[in-house]
Amino acid sequence: MANINDIAKKTGFSKSTISRYLNQGSVSDSAKKKIKEAIDEIGYIPNSYARNLKSSRTNTIGVIIPNFIGYTKNTALNSINLYLKTTPYSMLIACSNDDMDEEVRIIYEMQRLNVDGIILFASDLTDKHMEAINNLSMPLVIFGQDLPSHTSIFADDYEAGLLMGSYIKNLNHEEISYFDVGSYDHAVGKRFEGFFDALRGTSIKLNHHRFDFTKKTAYEKAKDILDRENSTLYLGATDNIAFGIIEALREKNIRIPEDISVAGFGNYEISSLINPALTTVDFPYEKLGEYAIQSLIRKIDGGNEKKIQKTKPKLILRDSLR
Incomplete structure (x- = not known):
């Protein structure tokens, strides 16, 4: 896991300057920008955030999507949103625009924002994704991909x-x-x-x-x-x-x-x-969305979840095919 020394090495600033930035002290705008870029790049998570993740809740669910295109994805998102209305949780959505590096950055950013759990709508899972996922100290549900090591919700x-x-x-x-x-x-x-x-x-x-x-x-x-x-x-x-x-x-x-x-x-x-x-x-993307949010909330509450939940598709024959 990255630490302050790594940020200092990356930016050339002293540890005291970086500490002031992390504690919202006096740092120039140019230094703030450079430190923030370094933090995003190396995936540093301040100790205070890590402690908060273990000791408190924000009642916020992070949802990461690759794009806003597609009826099926939006159907699942709507199902998640409707279910959350029956809970104390709210949803924070972030979109990577199909940029895999940006998606990894968002995973780290969600952790820094201290969300209680993450649903990742995964179109691809790169080595950088896996490193970020394995470093998470909060529950995660993968939507749309079969990742045997984590709770995965997907259609067949x-x-x-x-x-x-x-x-x-x-x-x-x-x-x-x-x-x-x-x-x-x-x-x-x-x-x-x-x-x-x-x-x-x-x-x-x-x-x-x-x-x-x-x-x-x-x-x-x-x-x-x-x-x-x-x-x-x-x-x-x-x-x-x-x-x-x-x-x-x-x-x-x-x-x-x-x-x-x-x-x-x-x-x-x-x-x-x-x-x-x-x-x-x-x-059945409505049902898949519901499975995803139910599974994540149970994980947040300390419950054991099945690693994989998938639903069977159904062929719908209409007039466009002969």
Whole structure:
């Protein structure tokens, strides 16, 4: 664990200067900035904070998310917020904007803010993440990833891909385009793994494309790929991606599903309302959000928690797939 000597070495200031900063004494603005940057970089936690973590509560839950994109994440957050209304706790949300180093910094910052526990919506878990997590002196719940050493709450994304693939492989499509998210999101990436495994042994040609979650990007990529590939089915790793694909198909006057079928994952509220209604996979994210906050509060209260809680997905067949 980092200490004052490490900060002194990093900044070139004396230990007395750093001590004054930590105790809110007189320090120049330039020195404050440099010391703060060093503290963030090395993950120093003042002893006073560590003592407070063991002796007092702030009734604050820290929630760290990678981005604000996505119906499913917001559904889980809403479920957490609704549950907290029945407790003395409030929620402090911080977003890393998919910057993994920033996410690690936020973990240390949450500890310095003396929150009672943390829910980490994890798209990736790097070595720096693991170092920060293992140094935490407060309860932590991982949401969206399977981390056997810690309480993990997640949907079975691999099973979701397997469900979709097992159904699609019998629909006589000879070429399929799969629009995946970037490699930074391992949980969503497991959907493709399940889908790919379901298609093993078939003669189906599978085109695999990676980019971000946004509908706009999916729309732009689909317009380009439609002119280069002969797929009769487009599958988005999220419903949001599928919506972008549908917009591109409509712009080119391609009929869905008569000419090209489309499906996604997530079962957003709007997925059943668009025309044609979207075939998708449903994940019970409301229940997962509730599991996460209940598990964290029990850990704060000293209870023993199951290491892993996962929920099974459900295939929702609608009109966009044939």
